[in-house]
Amino acid sequence: MSKLAWWQRGVIYQVYPRSFQDKNGDGIGDLAGITARLEYLATLGVDAVWISPVYPSPMVDFGYDVADYCAIAPVFGTLGDFDRLVAHAHELGLKVLLDFVPNHSSDKHPWFTESRSSRDNAKRDWYLWRDPAPDGGPPNNWLSRMGGSAWEWDALTGQYYYHAFLREQPDLNWRNADVRKEMDDVLRFWLDRGVDGFRVDVLWLLIKDALFRDNPPNPEFKAGEPDHHRQLQTYTEDQPEVHDIVRSMRATLDEYGERVLVGEIYLPVPQLVSYYGPNGDGANMPFNFQLIGAPWNAAEIARIVSDYDHALPLHAWPNWVLGNHDNPRVATRIGARQARVAAMLLLTLRGTPTLYYGDEIGMTNGVIPPDRVQDPAELRQPGIGQGRDPERTPMQWDGSPKAGFSSGVPWLPVSGGDSVNVIDQDRATSSMLTFYKRLLALRRSEPALVEGAIERVMAGANVLTYERHVGSERLFVALNMAGTDASIEIPQGTVVLSAMEGHEGKQIAGTTLLLAGDEGVVIRVSPES
Template structure:
């Protein structure tokens, strides 16, 4: 594959922005689209290829934008459609692409579609959502459970039926099997692509279709893990992951093929995510890639675990193209999960180099380039509905959603002139952008160097990966494309590891004090394998 034939998204580095927490332009304590636009030069300076915006659509914000009440408008707290158009234009001026979230599994209960659907059993949208009669004793139609706790069914007296919701009661399940619902989704796709959007991240896609026969889910086998939600007590055999989802995605792909250079990535979690990700990205008629959860909730990162995750995606075309992230808006910050007594900055330097060396697309979460740790949010400051409902056993997602620290000495660290919607992380003050911009050896500058290396290497962006045997906690693999061969080595353990290069190599980037055949804890190296002259 030559560079000309390489799609822009193949091996791309994508920067996730959580709009509420990135930059507030109007002093209301909530981030917005003009705030993002103002800081796009900073994002472009990192060397990423695209930005991904979490939902900014009109919403009651019960689940902070993942409960959409109008798919084709901007919520006033974030700005206007004109602000969005300005953001797209500036993004493209800077050579970046823009990806937006799409939530097709459910809407808000305030969406006009649902308001009409619940009004009677015989209106034009009566079957646009999943409705079912109660059992003879008045209980829900089956045993399905909501991700956020309790039954996946809520009684509605207007219709004398239950409606399904896999998340909050305010997020009724769309009946995506319905042809008219699908056509409405296709209209939404065209609306945003016509505005210049370069791609979609599709939320909870394996939750988007259910078993029309409403069969009970079987119980999950005992695995010794603490279960904090009824949802965890079931195998989700019938409530999600319906076999018609890949067929629906083929229709989605046909809409995308009406446009040039567009990109699709699916969010896929759950027990069968590996199988589903491959099904959703198989061949050239479905999605471009799938966004895995392998590392997002992992309490530890070790060589065996990482190798096992990556070898599931071999280089054969039919296996699909993966995407990887160590952090996002739903998961605890990685450095807080993995560093565990090691020097946090050293660990972050190793982690970002490792991420850049993985085969597939890579996602960076805002602030990851600064090494932001998880923030401990007090119960009275919580906004996350899942954490509030399951306190204190469910770790709050709010701790990874706190505002971006731009200036260490400014009120609210430069995020806003007013009290932010979530508390600032005080530990973030010393990691603020202005502090790290002033330090040539900072993690921020290191991230730029790492992404520059990836951008300049077809082996890292698109090449094959081959794992080598290595001692102890050393992860060792080769990335190769045509004549370019790179050796990547990382000590993911807490103790030094001795290992000698077996062939002539030219180090390109090293971190953590790699020298004299010794890899200290939280160290890494990328080296070019030198082919002897013939």
């Protein structure tokens, strides 16, 4: 495994900073809180912490509206707090990834203030400005991902500006060389402070059609979907020129040694894998989100795993994700018992896994009363299920009313739930947290689970099976993705991990095994099998 980079050997853990740990009692998580919990992450067995945005921001979209790319929002702390976090993480052997938000800034960013001050300002072309259509309306039909037109009228200069998200988040013009230079300097600012890589927000959206052509209608649009799904995003995403930007970012990171560039990209696999670059000079890992929205059955997961593995270029390293700050939690999507099976899947597939905070204790979506809704996606498009607050509720450290998250009033309600907290689960041998620790320890100790190939991916009776092997070492994985027992064919060997307590060490001598409902096993295959 020494030939692999740290990000290929390791496991990434995403922290949503507002919700992880509040140190100063204002009800909002902060950098000092994350620092105080780094020992927990090291003990859990992960290798890197990815921190969602902590830049100065009006917080219209909770940090994804950046007002200064080279500073820390006071609500999260100071640059000194950030430096202490990085230093302590490195002392513990943890890497630190920072969220980078290059597609758009806040409308309060000094760059945009200058850009909108006059048509002849030097920074006018740093954003996307267009004259009205002949009827005085928006320049074209492009829609915002937060609802309504993506064009906002500016009376002062008599033009519209483009925003893929909220009107308070104007899109930067990545065709402008000065913008590229400035953003490269931002990367270097944080790399110089010791960060080990970046997760790049909406990487596939950075370039828009140079001719600003109308998007065509989406013939498969269904009522109740987000408004922008009415159109095919033909001219507003995945433009050919975006790959030049990705290569440039990667080149900057490569100057600093073993750093990692992870891209947020929601695209079908054939387009997704192009972001690795034709020569492996693109993103180290374009995020693979297929497990988040997949129908939870063995046949479909087997197809996804096989198709993805076959689609990867030879130079590409795979990755898998079960959840994040934009999607319902896995335990809510498939239930608590299958969440264990999903954890086994995530941590035994070929490639780098990314965990979302709280999934290791089985946190479910929180219930957010209407008067406590914070997410602008829900506030501006009520009733379409776009609200992301339920998966962003405070981390549950203990069983107290505030879950050990804060001494103040948490910014979102604590989700609650019997024993769904770190303290209680750390004491229980059968808990989800204990299971995650065993899974992570197994992955760390077994080269086949890190560098090994994946073969014989099959599905039958709603049981997913596959093998991981390197050299003469073979591991057989069987995951029952239903609640009913199933008999499966297996090789001879020894159970090294089971989703059910007490099965480890069991010798498998026969050719079949009755796998209980919601059970998963990892078997070390005997050499003679």
